Amino acid sequence: MTPPSPPPRRTTSIIFPIRRATTITPAPSRSSAGSSSSTASPDQARAGSRVLLLGDPVGHSLSAAFQNAGFEAAGIAAVYQPRQVSAADLPQVLDEIRRDPDVLGANITIPHKITVASLLDGLGPDAQQLGAVNTLSHRGQVLVGWNTDRTGFAQALEDAGYDPRRRAALVLGAGGAARAVVDVLRSTASRVWVAARNLEQARRLCRDLNVEAGGPTPFGSLKLVVGRVDLIVNATPVGLDGHSLVFPADWLNADHFVFDLLYNPPLTPLVRAARDHGARAVNGLAMLLYQGLASFEIWTGRPAPEAAMRAALERAVLGSAAP
Structure with a gap:
């Protein structure tokens, strides 16, 4: 596993990190x-x-x-x-x-x-x-x-101070939001694995977006993949109930960076679990704003x-x- 990212930048609130002045992506022509x-x-x-x-x-x-x-x-x-x-x-x-x-x-x-x-x-x-x-x-x-999910995720990841270059990533989910996330990561991360309960949907996503390094992974292999990646992105609705997780919390460790696209409540089950195990973690509020x-x-x-x-x-x- 590659070394962890530098410590997160100081934040003005529990919600949004400080960011450099940026221009919002203009409306498409x-x-x-x-x-x-x-x-x-x-x-x-x-x-x-x-x-x-x-x-x-x-x-x-x-x-x-x-x-x-x-x-x-x-x-x-x-x-x-x-x-x-x-x-x-x-x-x-x-x-x-x-x-x-x-x-x-x-x-x-x-x-x-x-x-x-x-x-x-x-x-x-x-x-x-x-x-x-x-x-x-x-x-x-x-x-x-x-x-606009794609630009929203890219800007939010940058604001969080995380650079995915040369890092391995796991994306949980294969729906519309997951497609935006994978498209950002496939050109920067060293590998991108996609895990979904419907494995064929994960295969289709990887095929459509030409994911060459990494690819679809069955849930039965999830523990092994979690142990090999640096970045974990939750693009599923799991956690909307306030307590559910896609996988057991003790699979997480301090070397992980976790990005949960869910945001309500701000301390999502995955964000809470990640922080409890020493990992850096952010919710999806910044992505929501930017998109x-x-x-x-x-x-x-x-x-x-x-x-x-x-x-x-x-x-x-x-x-x-x-x-």
Whole structure:
């Protein structure tokens, strides 16, 4: 195993690490999705405009808190609304959005990030490469899918002070978020293993993204792989219940760096277990923020008011963690 990373940088709160000033990835160009009207224009939002969060479940999400703060800070008359949607109802809901001029777009969360891609009218470059969508833009009756998870994860990993170069990584899960994570790591980490309960899904991910070093691994080999890697990323919903872990906590040690994409509560079961065993660990709040900033710019065509959105997310996190 390679030597551990340097100690983490000082943080201003339990939520977000200090970071260098960076520019948020701009909204994708309208032509990149094959449509000249794929992103929203600033004057498109009018009283009654909405942005939706489509998933199942959606009750844990904190996106509404900081997206609505962003709309308010930017003077945009829109509201962000979570909507629980089953897989069976997703095609019908997308058709409803096409016909509703007040819907600027949507975020897509579990379990729809992969299946939604084939139901849309176009895909941005990252969404097309990954085969996964977490953001929709809507104009006219055209729905275009984008992926901002990739840039969100990359920026969050950098903020955490972790350099994956020449390190071995294990990604737990093979869904839409896992695809974004693997795509970031496959060009930097020395090896990337992907473990999912559905081994064929892990194989498909590795095949689609040309993962050559590492690859899919069955759960029966998980303990061996955990012992060989430096970075562990949880891209599954395991832990949303507040206590479950993908594997036993005593497999973790101080040489690991753990990134849990879950964020509510901030001290997720995996983050708690990792820290209890001496490992550095972060939750998915920074990734949530960064992917959300990029999504905001896709929907509105305006720079995201990061300070207001970051502050609102911190308030929401502290509120959700209160007894």
